[in-house]
Each structure stands twice: as structure tokens, then as C-alpha cells.
Amino acid sequence: MTSGGQDGRVHQLDVLRGFALFGILLVNAQLMAGPYTGFGGGPGASVADRVAAWLVTALVSTKFYLLFSFLFGYSFVLQERSAERAGAAFAPRHLRRVIALLGIGLAHAVLLYPGDILTLYAALALVLYGLRGLSPRAALRLAACLVLGLAAVLLAYGVLTVAYTAPLTPQAYAPYAADTVAAYRGGVGSVSAEHVRELPSAFGTALLYAPGKLAAFLAGLAAARVGLVERRGRDRAWLRRVVVRGLPVGLAGGVVSACCCAGRPLDSRWFPVGEAVAVLTGPALAASYACGLLLVLDA
Template identity: 35%
Template sequence: MNSSNDSGRIRSLDVIRGIAVMGIFSVNVVAFAMIDSAYFNPSAYGGASGASLFVWVANMLVIDGKMRSLFSMLFGASALLVIEKAEAAGLNGRAVHLRRMAVLLGFGLVHYYLIWFGDILTLYAVSGLVAFLFRRRPSYKLVILGSLFIAANMAFFAMFLAGQYQAELAAHAPHASRHALEVWNDGMGSLEPSASDIARDRALHLGSWTGFAAHNLARWGSVIGNTVIFIPETIGLMLIGMAAYRSGFLTGAWSDVQYRRAVGWGIGVGVVGSGAVAVADLVSGFDPIVLVGALVVVATPLITLQALGYAALIILLSRRGGAWWDRVAAAGRAAFSNYLGTSILASLIFYGWGLGLYGSVERWQAWLLAPLFWLVMLAWSKPWLERYRYGPLEWLWRSLSRGHLQPMRKPSAPRVAREGTA
């Protein structure tokens, strides 16, 4: 696979991004279909046996956390690429990056408050501002700094969960006080929703869009909390992505032998670690402390390795190109449109202002929507980009960042004069 194409894009980044954006929806679809606690805890809602349990285990082994980590690393790599291109063109790289992050923050807030609580764009915009400060560090320092940021996030969650463990003991003690119950239910206890919690959640999501938006806006501070707790990890992943780009790993510059070694170690170690996490969750009976601690603390470095292993595997498999990989690359070029587009479509399928399927399907049934969405991404992205320079939301992001409308339609190919005509 060539590392770049005629438009100057690095093809491997587009291909990996295309796989990542498709993989992300396969876990996000559960959060669209049912109460958010079911994302971590399959016993909370949506089925924890049979086909639903199989889907949960499969996602835990293959997808959950891995595609988000890969997407975060690609964001760091792409941000560095944009900055370098801007500076090579004589522009102020700092100003270009700041404008892009400011506009992305606006998109993220709209997405969070008006469409879906699982927005990641706000987190990327804030983390991207911090990651920018380290852009000139050599690759090995970026890896060290990224690892330290990730370790700091793990330490934060470990301390938080230690406190939550004490809260769990107090809440489940004989004659537990009302205060102890409230502390637990406001924390990790929310992963074990009561029937009344589920009923309120269904009423919210099956009601009107105006009521949904008003509810989110009234809880405006929650976006700050949801963003802050994952900033260190996201910065760390972005820095590792910058290093992987600068070293040539993400651009396809490494040899097949090096990529095969990365596949073996990254995916091998990652799958074993994810399998151990799944077993721990099952043995604990999906205890909230174990669920979050195993995934967010213990498995985090293994997930990062597995994501890098996926990147190496995708580069190896796509080296020769082909029609399939052309479509995946197009989905990656339009990843921003595909990410927000899936949120809009999924909300129309599950929420009350659409088909209203929220809370009425099991986990495995909700997951069946993922392959259909993959097909949509692959079907529309390539024909669109054959006619236009950018995906629709990529164009809007670029235009708002630059302060004026960018050219959208590609120039028509010159017509070849017929034989015998002047």
C-alpha cells in the first residue's frame, strides 16, 4: 500500500481511521439503545446471557476501548500532520490548531447536549490543546510522556475506586444509613440501576426532543465532569499517536517484519489481557468496582498495545490496496461525518422523536444495527469523495476554522477532444 496518494493524504491513516470509526459504533450502539449503565454492566439491562452475553464478551475481547484508543492516537497523528502542513505553507501552526480545536469544541457541545451523551469531540478538543504543547518533542519522549499521562489517569481512577469500594461496603452493611446509600448510588452504584431509574431513563429518551435537550442543558456541568476524568488518558494516547506518526509506524514506513512483530505482541498481549478482564467481570457477578477497575485501570496499557497491534495489522493487510480498502479509506477520510452521522441516525432509530426503539431490544439485537451502519459508511463515503474534496462535516469544520467557505466540489476532469475535431 502506498503511504500517500495524489492528493497528498497519507493513505494508511485514512484506512486505519476508517476501521476505527466503524468499530467504535459497534460498542456505542448499546449506549444508544438502552440505559447508559448497560454499556459497562450487561446485567444492568439488555441481557447478560445467551447471545447478548456472547456479544458483550466479543466486544470486550476485540473492540471495547481498543478502537477508541486507536481513534485517539490517530487524532494526535492527524493534528500533528495538519500543524506541519500549515507551517510548511507559511501559516501559523499554533493559530491553525487553536481554531480547529475551538470549532471542534463547538461541535462537541452541540453533539453532547442535543444528540447524545457519549460525545468524544469535546474531550478531543480540550485534550488536543494540551497535546499541542508537546508537538516538538522527539518520538521517544512523546512515548514516555504519553505513558506518564496514561499512568496518571490509571492512578486517579484507582484512588477513586478505592473510595468507592469503601462506599460499597458501607452501603451494603446491615442497617446502612441513608447517606451511605446515597453516596453509593450516586457513584458506582449507578451501574446497578433500579427499576425506577430505568423507567425514568426510558421516559426521557422516549419523550420529545425538546424535553431531552432541556434535560441535558439543565445538567450542563456533567459535560465538564465527563470530560475532565478522561483528559490525561486521551492526551497520552494523542502523544503516542504523534510518536507513531513521526516514527513512520502509522504511515506504513516500517517493514513487514516489524509490523508482524507488532501484530503478534500487541494483539496477543491485548487479547489475553481482555480475556482476563472478561473472566474477572463474570466471576465477580458484574460487580461495579470490578467492571470499571478491570477495564479502566488494569487493562488500559494492554488496550493501548492491542490498538497499536490493530494498526500494524491493518497496514499489513491493506498494503496491496484494492476496492475494499479504497472504500475503507474513504470512510476514514469522512470519519467526522460518519461519527456524527451515526449519532444522528441512531438517535432517530432509538429515541422518541424517531422510531422509539429505546429500551425495547436486547444487546445482541441492538448490535445487529452495527453491520448495517458499516455498510452505509462504506457505501456513501467513496462516491461522495470522488465528487467532493471533503466529507460534508469535514468541509464545515474546515470552513469554520478558516473563517471562510472552502472549495467543496472537485474540478471537473478536462474533456478529451474527439478525433477529427479541432
């Protein structure tokens, strides 16, 4: 697999982007399958369904969004360079992309899935433009601060939740789930109305996790500034080191996160704690996946 073609594209990025989208599809399929995602399935879920939900949480959730966000930041730099080579102003090009992204995201949120991520990406793309002058080292430092800050907030909230609240059971959640299912079984108007009703909550959740996405953007920006994929994408020894070092940390964090977030064995109160662990260890597993895929493709 070559690093780039005559059109200036870095083909490893295209492969990684498709891989990231496949992982996002797995997570979204679970989220769209029913309203009991946080419980590992509904009250009558089979053992197979619960195991599948647990494994998706441990191995897939958050990791592929991180990889996709990293690639977004990397591509931002490549688009900037493309504009320079063409002698065109980058700002108008970037603004057009942001507006298109926002429009697609809003349509998707209303018509298909209220947890759409594209609207958040459109907003963060403007922030990334404002931070484009950061050096790679400064970008990585800011990214680390954002990740640590988000993890600290989630962990503090999780500790308070565990200490002072009662667990939410599938049975207690059932009335809300029944209303949601009834709306989704209606016509187009009923489904869209339910999506609109869920938008404030979805946007609130997106804003909470925005620092993690922006951190991945910045990591991608820093990596693109130094040509990381172009220089290291075929360096098998370096790729193996990333896999060997990142996989144990990422898998251990994924197991802890799944124990907290998938409804087994810990109850719903532990969800924020599991998310804090995922924020801290997810990058290690995402990097391991990406480097492992590049190793397989270049075998």
C-alpha cells in the same frame, strides 16, 4: 496500498481512521441502546445480548478510541507540516479547527449523545499545541507517565470500592433507568433536556479519562515526528512482530476487563479495576488491530 498520494496524504492513516470510527460506532451503539450498559443489558436481557456486551467490552471498548486519539496526534503533525509548506501560520489554522470541533461536540452532546468526545478533543488539542515542541522520546515518556498515573488512580479507587461498598444491582438501578427511558421516549425537548442533565456527569467522566486520550495524542505526535506509518506501514515483518507481541497481552487484558466491566462474572464494584486493566493493556490490542489491518490490506 501506497503510503501517500500527490496531495501529501498518508493513505494508511485514512484507512486506520475509518477502522477506528467503525469500532467506536460498535461501542456507542451499545451505549445508546439502553441505560444498562454496565450490567451487560437490562434485567431481562437475553443470553445473546449479554454475550454481545461482554465481547464488545473485551475486544472493542477503549481500544478504538485509543487508535483514533493516536491518529489525531499523528494528523496534528501532518497539519503543521502542511501549514509550513503553504507558508501559512499554523496557530490560526489549528485554533479554527479547535473551535469547529468544540461547536460540533457541544451540539452533538445536547442533541444526540451526552457522552460526546469531541469537546474533550478540542480541549486536549490546545494542550497538544502547547506540547508540540517535545522530542519524540520526551513525548513518549510523558505519555507513559499519564497512562500509568491514570491506571494507578483507577486501580486504587477500584480496590477501595470493592472493599467498602456494596454492589449495585440492575434492580436497584431500575428507578434511575426508568426515568432516563421515559425522557428519551418524549419529544425533542425532553431528549435534549435529559442530555443537558447528564452533561455534568459525562464531562466529569471525560475529564477522568483525559490523561489516557492525551497520552495517545502524544504517542501519535511522537510517531509522526519519526514518520512511523510512512516507514513501517509496509514493513510486513515489523507489522507481524507488533501483532504477535501485542495480541496476547491485549486479549488477556480485554478478558479481565470484560469480567470486571460487563456485569459477568464479577459485580459492578469491579468496574474501576477493569478500567485500570483496560488502560494498561488497551494500547497493545489497539496496536495489534492496526498492524493486522495494514497486513491484510497489503497482502
